[in-house]
Amino acid sequence: MDRKPDRVLLTFIAAPPEKAWALLTDPDRTPEWFMGHRMEVGQAIGDRFQVLAPGGKLHIRGEVLAIDPPRRLMVSWQDSITGLPPIEVEWLIESAGEATRLTVHEYHHAEVPEKWLKAGREGWSLILAVMKTMLETGKSFPPVKMEPPQ
Amino acid sequence: MSDPDFVHVIYIRATPQAIWDALTDGESTAHFWAARTNESSWEKGASLRFIASGEREGCVDFSGEVLESDPPRLLRYSFHITGPGPMHDEGPSIVTYRIEPSRDLTRLTVTHSGFPAGSKVREGVSGGWPRILSGLKSWLETGQGIEPWSRADEE
Numbered sequence: 429m430d431r432k433p434d435r436v437l438l439t440f441i442a443a444p445p446e447k448a449w450a451l452l453t454d455p456d457r458t459p460e461w462f463m464g465h466r467m468e469v470g471q472a473i474g475d476r477f478q479v480l481a482p483g484g485k486l487h488i489r490g491e492v493l494a495i496d497p498p499r500r501l502m503v504s505w506q507d508s509i510t511g512l513p514p515i516e517v518e519w520l521i522e523s524a525g526e527a528t529r530l531t532v533h534e535y536h537h538a539e540v541p542e543k544w545l546k547a548g549r550e551g552w553s554l555i556l557a558v559m560k561t562m563l564e565t566g567k568s569f570p571p572v573k574m575e576p577p578q
Numbered sequence: 579m580s581d582p583d584f585v586h587v588i589y590i591r592a593t594p595q596a597i598w599d600a601l602t603d604g605e606s607t608a609h610f611w612a613a614r615t616n617e618s619s620w621e622k623g624a625s626l627r628f629i630a631s632g633e634r635e636g637c638v639d640f641s642g643e644v645l646e647s648d649p650p651r652l653l654r655y656s657f658h659i660t661g662p663g664p665m666h667d668e669g670p671s672i673v674t675y676r677i678e679p680s681r682d683l684t685r686l687t688v689t690h691s692g693f694p695a696g697s698k699v700r701e702g703v704s705g706g707w708p709r710i711l712s713g714l715k716s717w718l719e720t721g722q723g724i725e726p727w728s729r730a731d732e733e
Contacts, residue, residue, distance in 0.1 A: 438708050439588070439708060439712050440708065440709055440712035440713070440724055440726035441712070441724075442716055442720070442722070442724045524726045525724075525725050525726045526724065526725045526726070527712070527724045527725065527726035529726065549585070549587060550587065553586075553587035553588060553589065554589050557588055557589035557590070557715065558589070560712065560715060560716075561591060561715075561719060564716060564719065564720050565719055565720055569589070569591065569682075569683065
């Protein structure tokens, strides 16, 4: 995208980009890093993207806007909780020295209230931390439950 | 006008004390902070220095003063890049570590604040903190730091 992202989160991981991509896109492994959610990503532009809450309820829906394994995935992202217009979420996986940089970008189309900005920062920070631990140690984090803000 | 605070949150599978120690014991930072060690008692009012190793062995890269210290929960200090240069001329900014336990995990929030408008220091530390904190997490969880630095990151 040419425009600047509205939110940027990143972490550096001692694992190759291919492993980070596999963890990001394998739906059976997503619940371990996505607070119990199952993320399903199609393989081509225009394919379905969706996130199911624990229990199977559709939580986020969208479609694949860009996909270039193992470097880049971008999806439209309409969640069922905030009532905000859809955003785009982009993951970038790049080599950085001896490590791999995993970046999350969000592109917003409306003012996002502070409580959701804060919840998003907490959620993504936890997700990136769990993915990093899984890739570096092979172990998962103890489960952490995050509630949406009231 | 001033530039916004920089905030980075990371969750680490380690105790608050282990995180505090890694950040303040003087030697551990060499494994995750671009090979820099540090010197301070980390008590309120104490001075602090971060020191390069390798080719630039002994150079003080930045210095400051401890403004608030509550081990292992809170540390706040002033941060002044050693001169000469525009980053030095911006004057000191403020770094805060907030360390909060959350069951088996610890949440570390680093807030870097007090930047002037158009700050070069903010631009620099925005690239630096995610690398440092990713390295800290690796160091504590796996016993090995990471080197996500290239020469360009330091310029």
